[in-house]
Amino acid sequence: MRIKFRARLSLLLLALFVLVQLPTFFAFYYATRQSALTQAQTRLASGARVFADLLSTRGAQLLDAVQITTADFGFKQAVATGDTPTIHSVLYNQGHRISADLMVLTDLDGRVVAGLDAGGRSMPVGDWATLVAHADAPAAGTTMTLINGRPYQLVIVPVRAPTRIAWVGMGFALDDKLAHSLKDLAGVEVTFVARDAGGQRWLSSTLPAPGDTERQALFDAAAGPGRAAQPRMLALGGQEYFTQWQPLQGGDGMLGALLQFSRSQALATYRSLEHELLLIAGLSLIASLAGALWLSRNVTRPVSQLADAARRIGHGDYLGTVEVQHNDELGELAHAFNGMQRGIARREQQIAHAAFHDNLTALPNRASLQQALVDALVRAGNAGHTLAVLMLDVDRFKEINDTMGHAIGDRVLVEIGRRLRAGLRDEDMLARFGGDEFVVLMEGIAADELVQRAEQLLATVGEPILAEAMELFLDVSVGMALFPEHGDTAEELLRRADIAMYDAKESRSQLQLYRPGRDAEHLYRLSLVNDLRRAVPNGELLLYYQPKMQLCSRRVVNVEALLRWRHPQHGIIPPDDFIALAEHSGIIRTLTDWVLHEVIRQCAEWSAAGMDIGIALNLSAMDLGSGELPDLLARHLAHYRIDPSQLVLEVTETAVMRDALYSLEVLNRLKACGVMLAIDDFGTGYSSLSHLKRLPVDELKIDKSFVMGMAEDEDDAVIVRSTIELAHNMGLKVVAEGVETEAAMEMLRSFRCDSAQGYLISRPMAAADATRWLAAATEEFASRPATGPAECGA
Numbered sequence: 001m002r003i004k005f006r007a008r009l010s011l012l013l014l015a016l017f018v019l020v021q022l023p024t025f026f027a028f029y030y031a032t033r034q035s036a037l038t039q040a041q042t043r044l045a046s047g048a049r050v051f052a053d054l055l056s057t058r059g060a061q062l063l064d065a066v067q068i069t070t071a072d073f074g075f076k077q078a079v080a081t082g083d084t085p086t087i088h089s090v091l092y093n094q095g096h097r098i099s100a101d102l103m104v105l106t107d108l109d110g111r112v113v114a115g116l117d118a119g120g121r122s123m124p125v126g127d128w129a130t131l132v133a134h135a136d137a138p139a140a141g142t143t144m145t146l147i148n149g150r151p152y153q154l155v156i157v158p159v160r161a162p163t164r165i166a167w168v169g170m171g172f173a174l175d176d177k178l179a180h181s182l183k184d185l186a187g188v189e190v191t192f193v194a195r196d197a198g199g200q201r202w203l204s205s206t207l208p209a210p211g212d213t214e215r216q217a218l219f220d221a222a223a224g225p226g227r228a229a230q231p232r233m234l235a236l237g238g239q240e241y242f243t244q245w246q247p248l249q250g251g252d253g254m255l256g257a258l259l260q261f262s263r264s265q266a267l268a269t270y271r272s273l274e275h276e277l278l279l280i281a282g283l284s285l286i287a288s289l290a291g292a293l294w295l296s297r298n299v300t301r302p303v304s305q306l307a308d309a310a311r312r313i314g315h316g317d318y319l320g321t322v323e324v325q326h327n328d329e330l331g332e333l334a335h336a337f338n339g340m341q342r343g344i345a346r347r348e349q350q351i352a353h354a355a356f357h358d359n360l361t362a363l364p365n366r367a368s369l370q371q372a373l374v375d376a377l378v379r380a381g382n383a384g385h386t387l388a389v390l391m392l393d394v395d396r397f398k399e400i401n402d403t404m405g406h407a408i409g410d411r412v413l414v415e416i417g418r419r420l421r422a423g424l425r426d427e428d429m430l431a432r433f434g435g436d437e438f439v440v441l442m443e444g445i446a447a448d449e450l451v452q453r454a455e456q457l458l459a460t461v462g463e464p465i466l467a468e469a470m471e472l473f474l475d476v477s478v479g480m481a482l483f484p485e486h487g488d489t490a491e492e493l494l495r496r497a498d499i500a501m502y503d504a505k506e507s508r509s510q511l512q513l514y515r516p517g518r519d520a521e522h523l524y525r526l527s528l529v530n531d532l533r534r535a536v537p538n539g540e541l542l543l544y545y546q547p548k549m550q551l552c553s554r555r556v557v558n559v560e561a562l563l564r565w566r567h568p569q570h571g572i573i574p575p576d577d578f579i580a581l582a583e584h585s586g587i588i589r590t591l592t593d594w595v596l597h598e599v600i601r602q603c604a605e606w607s608a609a610g611m612d613i614g615i616a617l618n619l620s621a622m623d624l625g626s627g628e629l630p631d632l633l634a635r636h637l638a639h640y641r642i643d644p645s646q647l648v649l650e651v652t653e654t655a656v657m658r659d660a661l662y663s664l665e666v667l668n669r670l671k672a673c674g675v676m677l678a679i680d681d682f683g684t685g686y687s688s689l690s691h692l693k694r695l696p697v698d699e700l701k702i703d704k705s706f707v708m709g710m711a712e713d714e715d716d717a718v719i720v721r722s723t724i725e726l727a728h729n730m731g732l733k734v735v736a737e738g739v740e741t742e743a744a745m746e747m748l749r750s751f752r753c754d755s756a757q758g759y760l761i762s763r764p765m766a767a768a769d770a771t772r773w774l775a776a777a778t779e780e781f782a783s784r785p786a787t788g789p790a791e792c793g794a
């Protein structure tokens with residue numbers, strides 16, 4: 001491809017050069033040729049003039065000689081007396097003086113008396129009557145005529161004594177000799193051509209011995225059409241001649257001269273010029289070819305270098321540089337190319353680093369770890385040593401993020417990463433797997449040493465972390481899987497370490513080695529998510545109701561609605577097993593809509609049955625992130641026409657804190673519908689009572705973890721008591737959940753808690769059971785001696 005481009009460029013340059021040079025060359029060539037030919041024609045024309053002058057001179061010579069002869073007294077007497085020897089002598093002497101070829105004496109009627117040739121010998125000259133008659137004409141002078149079929153230039157003058165007694169004529173033959181002398185003077189070929197009245201032809205020429213073909217061509221040229229016109233080209237014996245016809249006589253016969261100038265002779269002077277021109281053109285062509293090659297090489301070499309460099313960069317080699325010594329655009333391009341190469345190398349390094357490292361902690365990331373695990377498995381397989389994968393997840397990290405903000409969350413993650421790294425051996429690998437998950441790879445470690453090291457890591461991370469002047473105590477759950485016992489692929493080991501980590505969280509053991517057979521449980525959870533999507537349309541959800549007792553009056557005027565899922569295969573599933581899944585998969589909004597509608601419908605049903613029962617329902621953090629909930633609530637309330645204050649919406653403090661501002665806005669809009677708001681699971685999150693001051697809540701539910709242990713644990717009792725007091729001070733009602741014993745109930749009463757909820761009063765019941773239970777409880781309450789409003793109001 002590269003060669004092709006260079007060849008194309010060379011050819012193009014060459015073609016351009018030839019295109020420019022060729023017309024110049026041809027114009028010059030044509031002009032010189034034309035000039036040569038014009039010169040040839042000029043020569044021909046001047047030759048014709050010289051030819052005419054020469055004939056005229058010779059005519060004058062003849063006239064002079066004839067006049068001398070006719071004036072000679074002796075001659076006249078000899079003519080008058082018929083003295084033939086004297087006549088012959090005088091004619092010969094005068095003719096010989098001017099080298100005449102013919103001397104003739106005739107009587108007055110043109111009968112020949114004496115006819116001599118150049119040697120003075122008598123010769124037959126035919127009948128001169130016509131010639132003499134013409135000579136008698138007033139303008140008579142030189143005449144051209146054929147005598148015995150041969151052309152002559154003649155002068156005929158009368159002999160007077162004193163009257164005419166005879167005619168004397170002298171002539172020059174138009175022969176080879178004359179032709180050659182004319183050629184010498186005029187510089188053109190001369191051919192005399194003649195044909196008498198009888199059709200006999202004669203030809204005399206300076207051309208080198210013309211053959212029959214050439215002779216015929218010459219006769220044709222003399223006799224052919226347009227012979228008197230401009231010179232024309234005649235091919236003779238492989239040569240070309242400019243040919244011009246010069247007529248010498250009109251009349252019946254034909255006599256004239258063909259004047260010719262050889263074309264090759266005309267061009268001969270230019271031949272060397274032509275050769276020089278061709279030489280120059282040839283040299284220019286070679287020079288331009290060399291120039292084109294040099295130029296195209298000069299242009300394509302840097303381009304080729306750049307193409308090579310591009311290929312090299314394409315293969316990931318960024319080491320070389322493009323060396324183009326040009327101070328022009330190509331040099332600039334090479335410079336830019338080198339810059340681009342450095343930029344690509346730098347960015348590739350950054351991308352490679354970013355692709356395999358976590359931005360926040362700068363630890364290797366998931367991709368990096370997976371690759372390292374694959375490599376480590378090969379090493380472990382070959383060396384026959386063990387390999388441990390530890391999956392670490394920070395417990396309730398989401399709450400830190402939600403309540404304290406992402407900046408603090410990030411700092412906590414960085415600190416955890418730093419501590420973990422510090423607690424590991426150099427050869428161990430630590431990666432951030434995503435979110436609050438970290439993974440550790442340990443090669444060649446025994447199971448007991450592994451546990452010991454994992455516990456050390458837990459202890460390191462468990463040290464308090466200072467954030468915003470608060471000490472955060474973090475727990476980490478660790479799941480561990482070993483090669484080869486728990487798997488021999490990276491994917492399997494990671495999945496099993498993850499399963500173990502979930503088990504650790506659930507069992508709150510913090511540390512858990514993978515237990516064979518746990519995969520099924522994991523898969524079960526995943527399949528639940530799929531099934532959950534169909535739970536609402538399939539009518540698989542139902543609500544259980546758990547009574548809340550007003551402690552002062554011992555009456556049950558409220559229940560809490562608790563969701564249950566009747567799974568077609570697995571039976572009743574408690575909310576703890578699917579609410580988190582619903583939240584993670586985004587199905588929770590559908591569930592909440594269903595619960596809200598069902599609770600309001602149930603409330604309206606009880607109300608219609610004369611049972612004035614308030615119902616509490618649970619909202620998730622994600623519900624507070626939706627601005628549609630207040631509108632939905634308002635629509636249902638309007639539709640079922642229940643008293644909004646009969647409805648209590650329970651939200652956890654963690655849910656409120658996730659996006660405090662937006663949650664507050666949604667809570668205010670919910671509150672504006674007239675419903676009651678309660679904070680659920682109070683005491684388990686990071687917020688404090690002071691945070692609650694800003695919320696439009698009416699009630700606070702103390703988490704059952706404090707209430708259940710209250711009778712035995714002094715600390716829990718203190719927490720419950722102080723929470724109740726502080727909540728009352730803030731004008732909030734307090735509900736304690738998880739009341740399982742009379743002792744607890746008594747304590748709560750003594751703490752002046754407002755309401756209690758727990759198994760002691762009743763377990764959550766299906767709607768029908770709850771209706772019956774509530775009816776019975778109302779009856780029982782009616783039969784008891786009334787407790788005064790003062791007791792409840794105090």
Ligand SMILES: Nc1nc2c(ncn2[C@@H]2O[C@@H]3COP(=O)(O)O[C@H]4[C@@H](O)[C@H](n5cnc6c(=O)[nH]c(N)nc65)O[C@@H]4COP(=O)(O)O[C@H]3[C@H]2O)c(=O)[nH]1
Nearest residue numbers: 562563574575576579595618619620738739740757758759
């Ligand atoms: N050990 C013990 N437990 C008691 C006692 N009294 C009540 N409980 C249990 O404590 C939970 C109280 O509900 P929660 O704190 O709102 O905690 C609820 C609530 O956070 C969530 N949940 C239940 N229904 C819904 C719902 O419709 N929507 C949402 N978002 N969450 C729900 O599921 C959690 C668990 O609900 P449940 O399994 O029904 O468990 C209920 C109830 O059965 C007792 O004396 N001892």
